[in-house]
Amino acid sequence: MAFGYIGNTMKIFLHVFTVLFFGILFQSCKKAELDHNNKGKVYIGGEIVNPETDHVIFYINEDKGDTIYLDKYNRFSFKVNSLKEGLYNFKHNREYQLIYLQSKDSILLRLNTLEFDESLVFTGNGAEKNNFLINTFLINENERSLLRKHAKLAPELFKKKQDSMLQDRLTMFNRFVKKYDFDLNTIKVLRSSFLYDFYARHEMYLRRHYGSITDIDAILTNMPKNFYVYREKVNFNDTVLNRLYAYNRFLNNYIFNDSFIYESKHPAIKKHRYMKVLHRLDFIDSLIQKPAIKDPILKNTAYDYIKESHPAKYSKIVLNRFLKQCSNNEFKNDLRKVAYTANGLTPNNELPEQKVIALNDSIISLNSLLHKPINVVYFWSVSFPSHFKRLHTKVAHLRKKYPHVNFIAINIDNKQNQNWKHAVKRYNYDPQFEYAFDNIKCSIEDLLIYNLDKVVVVENDGNIIDSNAKFSVHLEKLLQQ
Numbered sequence: 001m002a003f004g005y006i007g008n009t010m011k012i013f014l015h016v017f018t019v020l021f022f023g024i025l026f027q028s029c030k031k032a033e034l035d036h037n038n039k040g041k042v043y044i045g046g047e048i049v050n051p052e053t054d055h056v057i058f059y060i061n062e063d064k065g066d067t068i069y070l071d072k073y074n075r076f077s078f079k080v081n082s083l084k085e086g087l088y089n090f091k092h093n094r095e096y097q098l099i100y101l102q103s104k105d106s107i108l109l110r111l112n113t114l115e116f117d118e119s120l121v122f123t124g125n126g127a128e129k130n131n132f133l134i135n136t137f138l139i140n141e142n143e144r145s146l147l148r149k150h151a152k153l154a155p156e157l158f159k160k161k162q163d164s165m166l167q168d169r170l171t172m173f174n175r176f177v178k179k180y181d182f183d184l185n186t187i188k189v190l191r192s193s194f195l196y197d198f199y200a201r202h203e204m205y206l207r208r209h210y211g212s213i214t215d216i217d218a219i220l221t222n223m224p225k226n227f228y229v230y231r232e233k234v235n236f237n238d239t240v241l242n243r244l245y246a247y248n249r250f251l252n253n254y255i256f257n258d259s260f261i262y263e264s265k266h267p268a269i270k271k272h273r274y275m276k277v278l279h280r281l282d283f284i285d286s287l288i289q290k291p292a293i294k295d296p297i298l299k300n301t302a303y304d305y306i307k308e309s310h311p312a313k314y315s316k317i318v319l320n321r322f323l324k325q326c327s328n329n330e331f332k333n334d335l336r337k338v339a340y341t342a343n344g345l346t347p348n349n350e351l352p353e354q355k356v357i358a359l360n361d362s363i364i365s366l367n368s369l370l371h372k373p374i375n376v377v378y379f380w381s382v383s384f385p386s387h388f389k390r391l392h393t394k395v396a397h398l399r400k401k402y403p404h405v406n407f408i409a410i411n412i413d414n415k416q417n418q419n420w421k422h423a424v425k426r427y428n429y430d431p432q433f434e435y436a437f438d439n440i441k442c443s444i445e446d447l448l449i450y451n452l453d454k455v456v457v458v459e460n461d462g463n464i465i466d467s468n469a470k471f472s473v474h475l476e477k478l479l480q481q
Contacts, residue, residue: 042101045077046109049119052093052383053414059089060101085185087243092116093414094383098137098243100129100189113383117141128180132190139169140197140246147201151208155223158205166198185240196246199230203253207260216264237290251288251297258283274314277305278321285325295328302335307448308468309342341448345467351458352446355438356410359421359431363438370460372406374479377456378471379412379449382419387452392429394471402479411436412449 048056051074057065060080068076085102095116099107105126112119117138122130143165150161173194177187210219234250241247259280262269269275280301288294302322306315319339323332344352354366366377378395380388395407409429411420413436424434437443447456447467457465457478469475 042080042083042103043077043106043124044080044099044101044109045075045107046111047073047075048092049074049110049112050114052113055092057091058099059091065091085183086240087189089243094381098133098245100126100133100186102126102183102186129182129186129190132176133193136190136193137245140194144197144201147204147208150201151205153209155205155209155227158209159202159224159227162198162201166195169194169198188240189244192241192244193246196241196244196250199234200246200250200253202228202230203250203257206257216261220261236288237293239290239292242290242293248297251293252300255280255284255287255297255301274305274310274318277301277318281318281321281325291327295326295331298322298326299328299331299335303338303450306335306339306342307450309345309448312343312346315339315342337445338448341446345448345464347464347466349464350462351456351464351467354443354446356435357415357438358435359424364435366408366410366435367462369408369435370406370458370462373404373460374402374465374481375406375408375458375460376475376479377408377410377458379410379452379454381411381413381452382423383413384452385423388423389427391471392427398476398479405479407433409434412440412444412452415440 044058046056048070051070055067055069056076057067058078059065060083066078068078070076080101083101083103087098087100089096090099092111092113095113097117097120099109099122101107105124107122107124107126107130109120109122109130111121117134120134122134150158153161173191177190182190206219231254236251238247259276262279263276269279281298284294284297284301288297299322302318305318309315316339319335322335326332351367351370355363356366356369357363369375376395376398378391380391382388392409395409398405399407411434413420415436415438420434420436423429424431443449448454453470455469455471455475456467457469457475459465466474466478469478
């Protein structure tokens with residue numbers, strides 16, 4: 001089956017067609033801009049269709065981003081005098097993707113923010129490896145959508161199914177690399193971009209298939225002996241792969257799997273989540289030695305707990321363990337700030353003052369909108385239409401069910417993006433409940449808005465009831481008070 005499972009996914013087919021079409025377009029329109037004899041320099045340029053900000057950010061120099069502004073045609077270009085061959089991130093608004101760069105590459109990219117990953121295409125010298133990576137990313141996403149179905153299979157059948165899919169991918173990969181003169185590092189990265197995704201699926205299988213386990217030892221004993229055989233080949237300190245999504249997905253699921261098994265053997269720990277987090281931090285610290293790989297995973301693990309505004313004494317214990325294990329001073333300072341902010345968002349503290357923008361562009365205080373005994377503040381973005389439409393439908397139902405509750409919607413898109421106003425009008429949302437943050441960066445930091453499912457419940461005097469609620473049974477219990 002050429003190109004893996006592409007035939008089953010229309011948007012991946014469209015992506016491949018777009019690669020071919022825009023390859024011709026870019027080569028005809030922008031050929032003069034590509035400098036294939038740039039003596040070691042790397043050229044990067046491109047076009048952003050429907051941009052959400054006026055710039056893109058490339059993380060070429062360690063984790064410091066280079067901001068590249070778009071011109072009046074929404075295009076950009078810049079050169080890097082020298083760099084180490086490998087994977088780098090680039091970002092537009094809140095969306096990230098990877099680009100693999102080598103000396104003398106001259107790469108143009110094009111993307112449409114309405115379908116960021118699906119529309120991303122590369123042309124120029126060095127495009128082949130990057131188009132392979134983005135295609136692999138999309139195929140991985142598509143195949144992982146089958147995991148819920150495949151995870152119901154017995155371990156032997158699950159492994160047989162995954163092995164068959166992997167063999168198809170390897171066949172496709174071997175045909176691909178024969179066409180190009182890639183160096184060994186590039187071949188390693190391209191192969192790892194799908195191989196580690198299969199490893200991650202095996203790590204996810206145990207908890208997906210069995211759920212809550214009482215006799216974990218018996219289950220592990222009866223698993224096929226070669227189920228986790230790939231672990232023998234894994235390098236948990238491979239800095240060549242440390243930015244690769246599939247590699248990090250595997251690491252995170254391997255770590256989570258260890259926690260799942262540990263909790264199954266120590267059921268009492270479920271009552272004390274901070275102890276689960278401490279175990280996970282210790283496991284990461286013992287598993288990984290390279291700070292470039294270890295520190296971000298430590299940070300994310302500690303952050304996931306601390307951001308939820310748990311009692312300060314438990315957050316402090318988790319923070320102190322993280323500070324002892326992490327060597328990145330910037331990460332340490334970040335987590336200290338998050339812990340301080342989260343402590344201020346615990347119940348009975350006052351909601352930090354925020355300025356919001358109304359549809360008529362007037363700027364008002366969020367606290368001035370808290371005019372009912374219970375106020376629910378939720379967040380949305382035009383970048384996720386199915387999400388914000390589902391939220392608004394849910395709120396319309398809750399508003400009728402709980403007339404004593406005030407529901408306030410706040411858009412968190414960049415201030416330059418006025419599409420939220422068009423969405424409000426298009427879907428006929430009530431303007432008296434629709435606002436946007438005036439200073440999005442500060443508000444996200446002040447309220448620790450780490451995803452769009454976050455809901456803040458507050459009294460009319462500004463006192464916090466719950467700063468980390470979601471649209472769930474828990475929220476409805478709060479509304480019934």
